[in-house]
Amino acid sequence: MSRKATRIAALLAIALLAALFFFFQDDILGKDQPQKTVAAETAAQPEAPPQTPVEAMVTQATSLRDAISVNGSTVPNEEVAITSEVAGKIISINFREGDYAKAGQVLVQLDDDELQAERKRLVVQRQLNEKIAERLKALYNKEGVSLQEYEVAAAEVEKTEADIALVDAQLRKRVVRAPFAGRLGLRMVSEGSYLSPGTPIVSLVSINPIKLEFDVPEKYSRSIETGGRVDFRLDGKADSFQATVIAKEPNIDPETRTLRFKAQAPNPGGRILPGAFADVKVELEEYAGTILVPTQAIVPELNDKKVFRYENGKAQPVVVTTGIRQERNIQILEGLNAGDTIITTGLLQIQPGAPVRISKLN
Known part of the structure; x- marks a missing residue:
């Protein structure tokens, strides 16, 4: 066969194979090819981010009293070291150490024999x-x-x-004699x-009421008036005193x-001793209708502070202006309204606009 006939036969064979592939391509490639394409397209779509569980609170308008804490110390109501105005020998001591003495009670008697004799002579x-x-x-x-x-x-009679x-x-x-009622201390003299x-x-000390001395910075001193109340705590005692x-x-x-200010508190039974260190809480000014949020809800930034507010299932950042800071709460001056839902936990795990789920609402 000539080369020309061979080339024509080859072209016919290729054309026949192409026609067969065109008519039977579904069987050759497989009938599930369109399903694989749909699955691939479905896999290519991004998944929705998961919701972060958080705790939140609903803000409310409440009253707030500004207060400061200062150091103080308890002092006795009255205190004196009992002494004698005149010299003489002690013939009797009429008290026991640590006893309670009444006002005017005889504590010590000095020798007065010469004076008694002189008085008798003058009477005669x-x-x-x-x-x-x-x-x-x-x-x-x-x-x-x-x-x-x-x-x-x-x-002469006169x-x-x-x-x-x-x-x-x-x-x-x-x-x-005891000049006032109080508790006696340790005796420092003996008979004879x-x-x-x-x-x-x-020493004679009166501790009911007990007095409290404390120093207040100058800028706060004008807010404290005579007759006002202060709270104080003592080391080793769980109770708070007023x-x-x-x-x-x-x-x-x-x-x-x-x-420096001085206050007094009732002290029945002498529970509070003079000289004790006191943590004094001084209330200054009251604010009505203010909003308080937990301190952990505040996220500090370079030039401002923000909180995350719960809106339609997402965490939205809100810039706020803060005021008075307490032990657990902080005052919000601007940025929030009463009734806003504020996220209080999980703040490090959420981003602005991230979906969240409230697991606990306070």
């Missing part, structure tokens, strides 16, 4: 002078003596009475010892720029 002298003055008065009425003689006798009053005052100083004027005998402001210093301390 007064009686004698009174008799002399009576006789001279009778004689003067009968013009038996001069007026001057009678007046001298009457003056002088003796004055001497007795002076001795009585000295005798009273030989008795040391010689007591000099001003020597401490025992005191009433009773006084303040007239001047601001130029070194610390603080103003």
Whole structure:
């Protein structure tokens, strides 16, 4: 066969194979080819992001009282070191350490034998002078003596009475009494010892009511008035105590720029001891109709702060202006309204506009 015939035969064979492929391509490629294409197109579509579970709260308008915490200390209502005004030997001690003493109770008796003897002598002298003055008065009425003689006798009576009053005052100083009711401390003298004027005998402390001293920075001092209330806590005690402001210093301390206040609180049973450290909470100003959110709901940024508000199943960022910060909450001045739903947890896992699911609503 010639080359030309061979080439024509080959072309016819190729054409026949092409026609057979065209008519039987479904059988050759398979009938499920369109299904694979649909599945591939379905797989190419992006899946919806999952919803992040979060906790949220509904904001409400509430009242807020601005407050600061300062350090203070408890002081006794009254405190004095019992001493004697005069010198003398102690002949009796009429108290026990740690006892409660009433106002005017005798605590110490000093030796007064000499003064008692002097008083008896003056009493006898007064009686004698009174008799002399009576006789001279009778004689003067009968013009038996001069007026001057009678007046001298009457003056002697008055002088003796004055001497007795002076001795009585000295005798009273030989008795040391409690100037006010309170708790006695530890005794510093013993019977038989010689007591000099001003020597401490025992301390006397009145602790009901107890007083509280605390310093407030100058910029807050104008918000505190006499009669106001403060709360304070003591180390080792779970209870909170309330005191009433009773006084303040007239001047601001130029070194610390603080103003010292004094308050008092009832202390039945002496639960609060003087000298204790106190954490004092001072309330300043009250704000009505303000919005508070938990501090963990605030997301700080470079130049502002924001919270995430729940809107139609998504977390939308809202820039807010904050005010007073408390231990757990913070005041929102601008950016939120009462009734807004604020996301409080999961803030690190969500992005602006991300879908979220509220698992717990407070």
